[in-house]
Amino acid sequence: MDYSDRVLFELERLENICDRYKTELRFLSKRIRRDIWKDGNDYVLARILKSLNDSLEETYPNKADCTVDTVLDAIFFHCRDDDGINEVHDVVMP
Numbered sequence: 001m002d003y004s005d006r007v008l009f010e011l012e013r014l015e016n017i018c019d020r021y022k023t024e025l026r027f028l029s030k031r032i033r034r035d036i037w038k039d040g041n042d043y044v045l046a047r048i049l050k051s052l053n054d055s056l057e058e059t060y061p062n063k064a065d066c067t068v069d070t071v072l073d074a075i076f077f078h079c080r081d082d083d084g085i086n087e088v089h090d091v092v093m094p
Contacts, residue, residue, distance in 0.1 A: 002058055003042035003043045003045075003046045006050075006053060007037060007040070007045050007046045007049065009028065009075040010037055010046055010049035010050050010053055011029045011032060011033065011049060012029075013049075013053045014028070014029055014049060014052070014053055014071075015028075015029050016062075017053065017056050017057065017060075017063065017066055018063055018066035018067065018068070018070075019063045019064065019073065020063075020064065020067070021066075021067060021068045021071075024068045025068070025071065028071070032045075032049075048078075051078065052074060052075060052078050054086065055074060056058065056070075056074055057073070
């Protein structure tokens with residue numbers, strides 16, 4: 001199954017998570033597209049981005065409260081467990 005459309009959807013969600021920093025988040029999205037998104041990792045990347053976006057939207061329902069720093073903190077926190085080991089958290093993909 002091809003998850004390319006899901007990755008693009010989640011990247012767009014990330015770009016729109018914070019109104020004040022759209023330019024910076026668009027830059028982050030472009031870096032993910034260029035440097036992280038490779039052939040064969042669509043499913044895992046879509047899961048990670050969905051989980052990150054869901055977490056940010058739940059934590060910051062008011063987009064004005066979200067900053068670039070909170071997004072970056074969420075990325076680092078989200079990708080580490082209590083032992084500091086990177087892992088992908090379970091996310092149900094529709």
